[in-house]
Amino acid sequence: MTSSISVTATSAPPRRLGRSAGALALGFVAVIFGSANVFGGFMVTDRMLQMFKKKKK
Amino acid sequence: MNSTIAYIIIGGSVLFIIGIKLLASPKTARIGNLVAAAGMLVALISLHKPTGDYVWSQGWSFNYTLIAIGTVIGLIIGAIGAYSVKMTAMPQMVALFNGLGGGAAALVASLEFQRSAHSLEGITAFIAGSMLFATLIGSLSFSGSIIAYLKLEGKFEKPHTFPGQNILNGFILVVIIGLGSFLTLHASGSNATTAFIVMFSLALFFGIAMVLPIGGADMPVVISLLNSFTGLAVAADGFAINNLAMVVAGTLVGSSGTLLTLLMCKAMNRPVTNVLFGAFGSSGGGAAAATGVAGTVKPIQADEVALLLAYAQRVVVVPGYGMAVAQAQHSVRELTEELGKRGVEVQFAIHPVAGRMPGHMNVLLAEANVPYDQLIEMEAINPSMDRVDVCLVIGANDVVNPAAHEDKSSPIYGMPIIEADRCKTVIVMKRSMAAGFAGIENHLFYKNNTRMLFGDAKASLNALVAAVKAG
Numbered sequence: 461m462t463s464s465i466s467v468t469a470t471s472a473p474p475r476r477l478g479r480s481a482g483a484l485a486l487g488f489v490a491v492i493f494g495s496a497n498v499f500g501g502f503m504v505t506d507r508m509l510q511m512f513k514k515k516k517k
Numbered sequence: 518m519n520s521t522i523a524y525i526i527i528g529g530s531v532l533f534i535i536g537i538k539l540l541a542s543p544k545t546a547r548i549g550n551l552v553a554a555a556g557m558l559v560a561l562i563s564l565h566k567p568t569g570d571y572v573w574s575q576g577w578s579f580n581y582t583l584i585a586i587g588t589v590i591g592l593i594i595g596a597i598g599a600y601s602v603k604m605t606a607m608p609q610m611v612a613l614f615n616g617l618g619g620g621a622a623a624l625v626a627s628l629e630f631q632r633s634a635h636s637l638e639g640i641t642a643f644i645a646g647s648m649l650f651a652t653l654i655g656s657l658s659f660s661g662s663i664i665a666y667l668k669l670e671g672k673f674e675k676p677h678t679f680p681g682q683n684i685l686n687g688f689i690l691v692v693i694i695g696l697g698s699f700l701t702l703h704a705s706g707s708n709a710t711t712a713f714i715v716m717f718s719l720a721l722f723f724g725i726a727m728v729l730p731i732g733g734a735d736m737p738v739v740i741s742l743l744n745s746f747t748g749l750a751v752a753a754d755g756f757a758i759n760n761l762a763m764v765v766a767g768t769l770v771g772s773s774g775t776l777l778t779l780l781m782c783k784a785m786n787r788p789v790t791n792v793l794f795g796a797f798g799s800s801g802g803g804a805a806a807a808t809g810v811a812g813t814v815k816p817i818q819a820d821e822v823a824l825l826l827a828y829a830q831r832v833v834v835v836p837g838y839g840m841a842v843a844q845a846q847h848s849v850r851e852l853t854e855e856l857g858k859r860g861v862e863v864q865f866a867i868h869p870v871a872g873r874m875p876g877h878m879n880v881l882l883a884e885a886n887v888p889y890d891q892l893i894e895m896e897a898i899n900p901s902m903d904r905v906d907v908c909l910v911i912g913a914n915d916v917v918n919p920a921a922h923e924d925k926s927s928p929i930y931g932m933p934i935i936e937a938d939r940c941k942t943v944i945v946m947k948r949s950m951a952a953g954f955a956g957i958e959n960h961l962f963y964k965n966n967t968r969m970l971f972g973d974a975k976a977s978l979n980a981l982v983a984a985v986k987a988g
Binding site for chain 2: 474481483484486487488490492493494495497498499500501502503504505506507509510513
């Protein structure tokens with residue numbers, strides 16, 4: 461088993477103009493969540509993985 | 518479907534798969550992550566093309582301003598979270614990001630459900646089912662991940678249990694499934710909106726109720742499971758809004774999360790149902806403690822340990838969650854370097870569920886610049902434990918407890934462990950004699966070849982480094 465940490469949970473933001481302000485607001489929140497998940501997930505994974513590259517000696 | 522978009526999506530999917538393949542080896546992992554990120558970018562770009570017949574379900578229109586603002590806010594939140602988090606707080610951050618993904622998937626599905634249920638063309642049972650499934654699993658993953666985050670932050674680390682908990686949870690699940698089935702068939706009925714809101718709230722509550730009783734050593738399993746839930750929710754979303762990129766990405770996350778969950782459960786020799794419903798440590802611990810353990814605990818001083826280490830041929834370090842808590846990874850590296858200079862062969866024995874997230878120990882030790890080839894998996898190191906002169910157990914407890922082999926009444930009986938007790942001398946670094954997460958007495962502490970080095974792991978290690986240097 462090689463431990464690979466993949467936190468690349470994904471979700472694509474929804475793009476639709478809702479009929480009501482409520483739907484629009486929730487869609488907006490979904491975009492923020494999805495974007496934070498995608499960008500944050502890849503960045504945090506990269507930060508963890510970059511520590512594996514340095515070999516001592 | 519517009520063929521250009523289909524090709525773009527296939528290209529993105531291929532990048533995902535190549536990326537995951539590269540993640541399997543530490544040498545190529547970082548590139549693999551970047552390749553997968555490129556795949557995500559390709560998939561996102563394909564979504565920004567609103568033309569093409571069936572890429573979107575009907576009635577979609579775009580508010581690019583809001584999308585751009587939301588994406589940038591998310592990017593900022595993600596970047597701040599990813600780059601400000603301390604290495605020791607990594608499990609929480611992973612849980613939080615995963616929860617956000619689940620929340621997004623649930624929101625997309627609920628909004629689409631509400632819109633298409635009241636649209637003129639109506640909704641088929643299959644599409645309604647996909648949307649409801651995504652809503653359920655996504656919101657469960659959202660609230661469950663928030664609880665996991667709070668637990669890992671140390672807000673309520675102890676498992677919370679009460680009598681009848683599983684019955685209550687089972688009842689809630691039945692109600693959720695009932696409401697889901699009703700809504701699948703009567704999506705646009707007069708009570709549909711109310712039923713939907715009740716189902717959504719119950720799913721959120723169920724996520725909380727599911728994760729609350731779980732704690733400590735089971736957290737990596739829960740995080741991996743919630744991760745696979747988020748993936749499944751995204752895949753169901755993809756079916757619901759006819760978006761292939763989401764189906765592919767969601768399925769990849771869902772299946773890899775499920776495999777990892779099962780792998781970790783196998784490493785603990787417990788079925789996944791036991792992790793979810795077995796709430797370790799509250800009742801089982803008392804019974805195990807009552808059986809009592811023969812022998813006495815033998816303390817040792819740092820300078821004696823330093824002497825043992827300095828004249829050993831082979832030393833194995835077994836790190837655990839306690840090392841993370843004490844932030845002792847840098848001191849460990851310093852000690853192993855000093856020993857290396859003296860010609861001592863040093864290795865780290867990594868248990869699959871050590872720490873609080875999958876790969877926790879690997880990440881911490883990598884942060885402290887421990888060479889990756891010094892980290893040895895449990896199965897690989899166990900056969901040669903007889904030939905180890907000194908085994909240094911730092912903040913690990915249950916994963917080295919020989920009760921897993923010896924005591925049939927122990928809750929961890931049958932769990933594969935790192936067989937530290939077979940080494941010539943075992944040094945256990947520990948703050949006190951308190952039991953580990955599982956609440957079980959550790960037989961290892963009472964063995965004839967075991968010595969206890971009490972105190973803060975970091976302070977003890979620094980004392981050892983100084984003593985080895987001087988000697």
